[in-house]
Amino acid sequence: MQLIQTPEDEMHDFKREWYKSTKTSELIKDIFSFVNTSHHDDCYLIIGVTDDQDCVGVLEDENRKNQQMVIDTLRQCPISGGVIPKISVDTYTVDEKEIDVITIYDTDELPVFLSQDYPKNPKGNKIIHAGQIFTRNKDVNTGIVSTASFGQTEVLWKKRMGLDLPIKQRYGRVLSEVQNWEYFENRRNECGYVYTVDPDFVIMLEDMDEDRDELMAFSLNLFRKRINTCHIDLMFRNVLVDSFNGVFLDSRNALVVMPDMGFVEGMGEPLTGQSYYYYLKSNLNYKLQMMIQKVPHGIAGGCEQLRPFYESVVLYNEESEKEEIEHNILAKEPSIEEEIDVSEDDIKKQIDAMWADFSEEDDALKPSNIEGMLRQLKTAQFINQYLSSTRD
Numbered sequence: 001m002q003l004i005q006t007p008e009d010e011m012h013d014f015k016r017e018w019y020k021s022t023k024t025s026e027l028i029k030d031i032f033s034f035v036n037t038s039h040h041d042d043c044y045l046i047i048g049v050t051d052d053q054d055c056v057g058v059l060e061d062e063n064r065k066n067q068q069m070v071i072d073t074l075r076q077c078p079i080s081g082g083v084i085p086k087i088s089v090d091t092y093t094v095d096e097k098e099i100d101v102i103t104i105y106d107t108d109e110l111p112v113f114l115s116q117d118y119p120k121n122p123k124g125n126k127i128i129h130a131g132q133i134f135t136r137n138k139d140v141n142t143g144i145v146s147t148a149s150f151g152q153t154e155v156l157w158k159k160r161m162g163l164d165l166p167i168k169q170r171y172g173r174v175l176s177e178v179q180n181w182e183y184f185e186n187r188r189n190e191c192g193y194v195y196t197v198d199p200d201f202v203i204m205l206e207d208m209d210e211d212r213d214e215l216m217a218f219s220l221n222l223f224r225k226r227i228n229t230c231h232i233d234l235m236f237r238n239v240l241v242d243s244f245n246g247v248f249l250d251s252r253n254a255l256v257v258m259p260d261m262g263f264v265e266g267m268g269e270p271l272t273g274q275s276y277y278y279y280l281k282s283n284l285n286y287k288l289q290m291m292i293q294k295v296p297h298g299i300a301g302g303c304e305q306l307r308p309f310y311e312s313v314v315l316y317n318e319e320s321e322k323e324e325i326e327h328n329i330l331a332k333e334p335s336i337e338e339e340i341d342v343s344e345d346d347i348k349k350q351i352d353a354m355w356a357d358f359s360e361e362d363d364a365l366k367p368s369n370i371e372g373m374l375r376q377l378k379t380a381q382f383i384n385q386y387l388s389s390t391r392d
Contacts, residue, residue, distance in 0.1 A: 001094050003101060004049050008139040011041050014049045016056060018063040018100070022124030025144060027070075028077060033134040033141040034104040035085045035112045036148070038155045038164065042106050043136075048099035057097030065089070070102065078116040078130075083109045111135075111148070111156040167241050168284060171234055174201055175287040183297040192233075193295065203288075204233045205246065205255075215364040216247065217376035218259065218277055220350060221308035224251045226357035226364075232257060232288065244285050249309060254301020257289040259313045262322065264379060266330045267337060273326070274340070276379040278314040280322060286315075314383045325383055333386060340378035342371045350374065 006012050013034070019027040034043035048058040058064055065073075067089035074084050086105040091098055111133045118128050126144045133148040134141060135156070142148055148156070158164045162173045174180070174195050185191040195201035208229045219227050228248040234241045245258040259277040268274030279286040293300045300306075316322040330336060347370045358364050 001092060003044055003046055003092075004053055004055060004094060004099070007053070008051065010037060010039060010136055010138060011043045013043075013045050013136075013139070013141070014051055014053065015045060015047045016050050018047055018058060018061045018065060020063050024073060025119070025122075025125040025128050027073065028118075028128060029134050029144055030141055031070075031074065031085060031087065031102070031104055032112050033136045035107060036110055036133060036135040036156055037106075038159055040106050040159075043104045045102040045104070046099060047102070048097065055094045055097050055099060058100050059098045064100070077118055078114050080113050080115040081109075083112065085112060108160050108162065110160045111153060167236055171201070171236075171241060172284055172287050174198070175284075175291045178291055178294040181291055181295050183295055183299060193291070200237045202235045204231075204235060206231045206233065208245075215354075215358075215369075215373065216277075217373040217380070218309055218312035219247075219249055220373060220377050221312055222250045222305060224249075224357055225354050226251075228252055229258075230255075234284075234288075242284065244288060249301065250305045254305035254309070255292060255299050256301075256306075256309060257285045257292065260285065262314070262326055264326050264329060264336075264383075267340075267379075268375070274375065274379050276314065276376050276383065277312070278316060278322065278380070280316045280319060282319070311384065312377055312380055314380050314387070321387075325387075329383065329386060333382075336379070336382050339382050340375050342374045342378070346374055347371055 003012065004014075008014060011034075013030065030045060034045070037043065048061075049055050067087070070087060070089055071084070074087070086107065088103045088105075090101050090103065092101060093099075113133045114128055114130050116130050119125055128144070131147070133153055133156070135148045135152050136142070137152070155164070162170045165173070174197075177195075177197070180195055180197045181193050182196055183191070183193055190204065192202060192204040194203075208231060214227060214229075215225055216227055219225050230246040230248065232244045232246040234243065247256050247258055248254070249256060259279050260283070261275050262278045263273035263275050265273045279289065293306070314325075316325075344367075347367050350370050351365055351367070354365060363369060
C-alpha cells in the first residue's frame with residue numbers, strides 16, 4: 001500500500017495504536033495540525049503502523065474508533081467559527097492486518113483553533129487552550145502546550161485568502177464571489193467588471209474589429225444568428241493576466257464567454273474527430289461565464305438567449321467525464337453518427353432563417369459551412385441528452 005511506503009512528512013503521520021480516552025486532546029491536536037497546513041494536499045493519520053513503517057494492525061485495539069466517533073469528537077470541540085474539519089476514516093488490509101486511515105481533507109478555512117479551553121473536565125487529558133494554533137512542520141506537529149509561530153500563522157492566513165496561489169488560480173477564486181463584482185461603464189467609453197473587495201482585479205471588455213463578426217454553431221438556435229466578438233481581458237494591477245474571446249449573441253442582447261472546442265474520436269475529421277463546443281466547470285472561462293451571467297445588469301442576457309445557448313454547449317463536471325465521452329461515446333452510442341447527420345433540408349432551413357443577418361455574399365451562407373456547424377450543434381445536443389440520462 002502506497003500510504004505506508006511513504007515516510008512521515010507534512011502529509012503523513014504513523015501511529016502504532018489508536019488514541020486512548022486520556023489522549024483525546026492529542027487526537028484533536030493532530031487533526032488540527034494537518035488541517036492547518038500551508039500546502040493544498042489531503043493529509044493522512046495512519047493508525048496501526050509504527051514509525052519504522054512496520055504494520056502491526058488495529059484489529060484488537062480496544063480504543064479503536066470509526067468515522068462517526070471521530071466526527072462526534074470534533075463536533076464536541078468549541079471550534080472558532082464552528083467549521084468542523086472534513087475527515088473520513090477508512091480501513092485497509094495490509095499483510096493480512098487491518099489498519100485505519102484518517103484522511104484530513106484540504107481546506108482554506110484556516111486557521112482552525114478553539115474559542116474556549118477544552119476539555120472542561122480533562123479526566124487525564126491535557127487542556128487545549130483557546131486561541132492555540134497547531135500546525136505541522138515537515139514531520140513534526142506543534143506540541144500540545146505550544147502554538148504556531150507568527151510566521152506559521154501568517155502563512156495560514158495567506159492560504160485562507162488565496163494569497164499563496166498563482167494569479168490565475170486567485171482569479172478563479174475571486175470570480176466565484178459573484179456578490180463582490182460590479183459592472184461599470186465610464187466616460188472614457190470603457191466598460192467591464194471590478195472586484196469591489198480588491199479593485200486590483202479588473203476585467204475589461206473591448207470590441208474586436210467588425211470583420212471578426214461571424215456565425216457559430218451555438219448561435220444557430222437563436223432568433224438572430226449573427227454574433228459579434230469582443231476581448232475579455234483579466235487584469236491585475238494593470239497587468240494582463242489572461243484574455244478570452246467574448247461573444248455577443250442575438251443582436252448583442254447577451255454576452256457569453258467563448259466555450260472550448262472538443263473532439264469526439266472516430267467521427268468527423270480523420271485526424272481530429274467531430275468537433276463541438278463545451279465548458280469544463282474547473283476552467284477559468286467557465287468561472288468567468290458564471291460571474292458575467294450572475295452579476296445583475298443587462299449585458300448578460302436573459303433566458304431567451306441563454307437557454308438555447310446552453311442547449312448547444314456541453315457542460316462537463318470533470319475532465320475525466322469529458323475524456324470518457326470523447327473516447328467512448330461512439331462505441332457506447334453508435335446511433336450518434338446517424339443522429340448528427342445533416343440533410344439538405346436542414347441546411348436550407350438554416351439558410352432561410354439567416355437572411356435578416358447575412359447577405360448572399362457572406363461565407364456564413366455557404367452550405368458546407370452550415371453543414372459543419374449543424375454537425376457541431378447536433379453533437380453537443382446528443383452528448384447533453386446522453387449525460388442527462390446517465391448522470392446520477
